[in-house]
Amino acid sequence: MFSMKKRLFTIASIATFGILLGGCAATAPDDGTISIWVDAARVPAVDALQAKYPDMKLEVNTISNTGGSSGLKQQFTLFNQSGEGWPDVIFFGALDDIAWAASDPVDYAMDVSSVMSSDYWDGYSDAAIAPCILDGATVCVRNDQAQDVLWYNKTMFDQWGYTPPTTWEEYESLSLDIADNHPGYFTGLVGDALTTARYLWPSECPTNVRVDAETVKIDLEDSSCTRVKDMLNTLVEAGVVSAGGAFDSEVADKVGPNLVMTPGATWFGNYLFRDTFKVPAGQISASLPLAWEGEQPSTGNEGGGLWVASKHVADSKLGDVETILEFMTTDSSWQVELSTGFPAHGSVQDAWLAKQAADGYFADPDTVSEVFLEAGAMVAPYSLLNYNTGDVYTRTVAAKLASGGTFAEGWEDFASELPKEAKTFGYTVATK
Amino acid sequence: MTNKLSASVAGGTESPLLRRRSGFAHRRSESMGAYTLLLPFLLLLLLAGLIPAAYALWTSLVNRTGSFAGIDNYVNVVTDFRFTSTFLNVFATMVLYVPLIVIIAVVFALLIHASSRRLSASVRFIFYLPGAFAGIANFVLWLYILDPTVSPVRWIWSVLGYDSLGEVAQGSNVPMILSLILLFQGVGSWMLIVYGALNTIPEELIEAAELDGANAFQRAWLIVLPILKPWIAYLSIMNIAYALQLFLEPTLLGNATNGKISPEWTPNQLSFTFAYGVGDLGAAAAMSIILLVLTLGIGLFIVTRTDLFGDAE
Numbered sequence: 001m002f003s004m005k006k007r008l009f010t011i012a013s014i015a016t017f018g019i020l021l022g023g024c025a026a027t028a029p030d031d032g033t034i035s036i037w038v039d040a041a042r043v044p045a046v047d048a049l050q051a052k053y054p055d056m057k058l059e060v061n062t063i064s065n066t067g068g069s070s071g072l073k074q075q076f077t078l079f080n081q082s083g084e085g086w087p088d089v090i091f092f093g094a095l096d097d098i099a100w101a102a103s104d105p106v107d108y109a110m111d112v113s114s115v116m117s118s119d120y121w122d123g124y125s126d127a128a129i130a131p132c133i134l135d136g137a138t139v140c141v142r143n144d145q146a147q148d149v150l151w152y153n154k155t156m157f158d159q160w161g162y163t164p165p166t167t168w169e170e171y172e173s174l175s176l177d178i179a180d181n182h183p184g185y186f187t188g189l190v191g192d193a194l195t196t197a198r199y200l201w202p203s204e205c206p207t208n209v210r211v212d213a214e215t216v217k218i219d220l221e222d223s224s225c226t227r228v229k230d231m232l233n234t235l236v237e238a239g240v241v242s243a244g245g246a247f248d249s250e251v252a253d254k255v256g257p258n259l260v261m262t263p264g265a266t267w268f269g270n271y272l273f274r275d276t277f278k279v280p281a282g283q284i285s286a287s288l289p290l291a292w293e294g295e296q297p298s299t300g301n302e303g304g305g306l307w308v309a310s311k312h313v314a315d316s317k318l319g320d321v322e323t324i325l326e327f328m329t330t331d332s333s334w335q336v337e338l339s340t341g342f343p344a345h346g347s348v349q350d351a352w353l354a355k356q357a358a359d360g361y362f363a364d365p366d367t368v369s370e371v372f373l374e375a376g377a378m379v380a381p382y383s384l385l386n387y388n389t390g391d392v393y394t395r396t397v398a399a400k401l402a403s404g405g406t407f408a409e410g411w412e413d414f415a416s417e418l419p420k421e422a423k424t425f426g427y428t429v430a431t432k
Numbered sequence: 433m434t435n436k437l438s439a440s441v442a443g444g445t446e447s448p449l450l451r452r453r454s455g456f457a458h459r460r461s462e463s464m465g466a467y468t469l470l471l472p473f474l475l476l477l478l479l480a481g482l483i484p485a486a487y488a489l490w491t492s493l494v495n496r497t498g499s500f501a502g503i504d505n506y507v508n509v510v511t512d513f514r515f516t517s518t519f520l521n522v523f524a525t526m527v528l529y530v531p532l533i534v535i536i537a538v539v540f541a542l543l544i545h546a547s548s549r550r551l552s553a554s555v556r557f558i559f560y561l562p563g564a565f566a567g568i569a570n571f572v573l574w575l576y577i578l579d580p581t582v583s584p585v586r587w588i589w590s591v592l593g594y595d596s597l598g599e600v601a602q603g604s605n606v607p608m609i610l611s612l613i614l615l616f617q618g619v620g621s622w623m624l625i626v627y628g629a630l631n632t633i634p635e636e637l638i639e640a641a642e643l644d645g646a647n648a649f650q651r652a653w654l655i656v657l658p659i660l661k662p663w664i665a666y667l668s669i670m671n672i673a674y675a676l677q678l679f680l681e682p683t684l685l686g687n688a689t690n691g692k693i694s695p696e697w698t699p700n701q702l703s704f705t706f707a708y709g710v711g712d713l714g715a716a717a718a719m720s721i722i723l724l725v726l727t728l729g730i731g732l733f734i735v736t737r738t739d740l741f742g743d744a745e
Contacts, residue, residue, distance in 0.1 A: 071708075073708045073709060073711075074704075074707070074708035077707070077708055077711055077713075105496075105711050106711070191598070192690060192691075193690070193691055244596060244598075245598075245690055247690055248596060248597070248598065248690060249579060249581045249582070249596075249597065250580065250581050250595055250596035250597070251596075253581050254595070387709075391691055391695075394690065394691035394692055395691055395692060395693065395694045395695075398598070398691070398692050399598075399602070399603060399692040399693070399694075402596070402598035402599050402601075402602045402689075402692055403599070403602035403603055403604065404599075404602075417513075420513045424512065424513075424710055425709075425710055426710070
């Protein structure tokens with residue numbers, strides 16, 4: 001009786017073990033369904049796609065869009081380990097994501113330079129498609145551009161007798177003027193991860209210059225960096241540039257409605273000023289990006305999404321994948337009617353600008369449209385790496401500002417941590 | 433022995449030989465019952481504890497191509513520029529959180545134990561309620577409290593000079609904030625456990641002390657607390673372990689402040705970044721083994737010092 005009980009227990013535990021193991025083995029058959037991962041803001045794009053191609057079988061997964069999110073990286077690492085599970089098409093909201101997705105060890109992105117037609121590629125300006133070019137291969141297509149322009153409140157400026165500045169030096173002196181004569185108003189935001197794109201990228205400050213696949217140049221002592229640091233330190237001390245970030249709740253409440261001037265992405269207009277800060281219509285306008293005295297104007301880029309196709313797509317599905325990429329970047333039912341970002345592909349830009357002008361939110365829509373178009377070509381070259389410079393900035397400078405320190409103190413932390421972060425990701429850091 | 437034999441024969445009970453055999457079988461079936469009840473736990477411990485730990489140990493000793501790497505991964509982890517600060521962060525949190533939860537849980541349990549039955553029942557319910565929320569619901573509640581723009585107690589923040597969530601959750605405040613969140617969540621259940629332990633103390637013991645002239649405080653300090661020592665040890669081990677392996681709350685707080693709190697604030701978060709940020713699974717495994725050894729070490733220390741598994745007097 002004793003040994004029979006023991007036998008029963010042994011059989012029961014082996015059976016449980018077996019069931020648990022066996023459950024892992026099931027795989028779904030491939031029936032031509034395209035798996036497509038998008039963030040919440042791009043779900044309407046997928047709906048529009050399905051409306052135009054009702055026979056296409058789509059499986060949609062909504063993902064989070066916090067920039068450089070390691071949640072996505074985690075999933076792709078696991079897919080590589082298990083050999084299955086990659087989405088066929090994915091939308092990246094942050095430019096840096098393509099760097100890790102297209103290089104070792106993840107190596108997910110398909111080279112689409114030969115997949116799309118040459119007419120298609122002609123529609124992209126060099127600056128618009130630049131983030132997708134990695135070591136000679138084109139590993140993604142650009143959904144929208146988020147080039148920085150100079151936003152300002154035309155109504156307040158007219159009231160105070162100001163004209164928008166054309167150089168950074170003018171920006172600084174005008175900001176100090178506003179601090180003295182109109183306290184309580186703001187002319188910039190430096191508390192979020194996009195600050196490096198907004199202020200450092202236009203100055204071509206070498207925060208992350210890709211020398212080759214394993215070497216990065218970081219030189220924050222360069223004059224192109226220190227001039228920005230000194231300017232922002234002065235303006236933050238004067239209280240006219242806010243230590244808050246574009247997505248902070250207290251900025252939406254207190255700073256945003258009083259933001260009379262700021263460099264910012266094309267999406268600042270609708271997403272921030274109109275929808276978040278709720279500035280009344282007819283006040284906000286934009287002018288061309290600023291230049292440092294004696295230099296050509298150049299600007300940065302705060303985002304601008306990417307559509308990426310998987311290397312692991314079955315050949316039978318390639319045609320559909322090509323259709324999807326082309327639809328997402330050039331079809332007006334998504335790009336013109338629904339997309340809130342300035343389209344990256346030239347074929348739909350004019351229609352999008354016309355629709356924006358018709359919406360009538362900006363003080364002078366025609367000027368804003370011209371500015372968007374011109375600024376798009378002014379984006380300076382920028383390297384995308386496996387780590388996010390903006391994230392390091394947020395946890396050093398923005399964190400220091402939040403705990404009552406100065407911008408310059410935060411900058412010291414930033415300068416010491418940035419090379420360490422690069423080294424953790426396996427880069428050798430060069431300073432010259 | 434002869435007396436027992438004659439006594440049992442006289443009493444008409446079964447022969448001693450038979451009785452001995454059924455005694456032995458009785459003990460065997462008792463222990464078989466214990467193993468039956470333990471088996472599901474042992475299976476889970478194996479699948480979710482021992483096997484993953486062994487796999488982590490193996491992963492920490494090989495490099496990316498799979499060949500033996502000795503202690504390379506451990507050296508990488510220990511020399512990482514964030515290693516020391518992660519441990520300083522969790523120790524700062526532990527030093528605040530663990531004493532507070534032990535003291536508050538024990539004191540509240542003593543107070544409730546001493547109060548009338550009806551009051552005690554309703555107070556127990558109220559204290560338990562925060563713990564009944566899922567961790568994430570509790571956390572969202574705290575986000576509202578901590579954000580000066582929406583907080584119901586924003587006057588506290590304006591007195592302290594904080595205008596934004598980023599300022600409230602600045603680096604030096606994070607250990608205190610985490611301790612408060614964990615306390616709010618956990619003190620209810622732990623208090624109930626200690627209260628249950630108090631109910632096992634025989635009334636006669638307390639009454640004897642009272643008769644000897646001990647007042648309430650002396651009874652609590654000299655009689656009850658020493659008896660509660662194993663439960664306090666258990667309380668400490670579980671909470672030290674949780675604090676050492678903190679991950680969820682700092683990650684959520686970091687997301688809520690849009691990245692101002694480093695995503696590698698705790699050792700567990702650093703391990704996560706090694707695994708999925710950098711893609712270095714060996715380093716991640718090495719960090720997890722370091723945490724395991726540390727937690728086991730502290731646990732063993734407490735168990736032996738307080739004789740947690742010793743026999744009751």
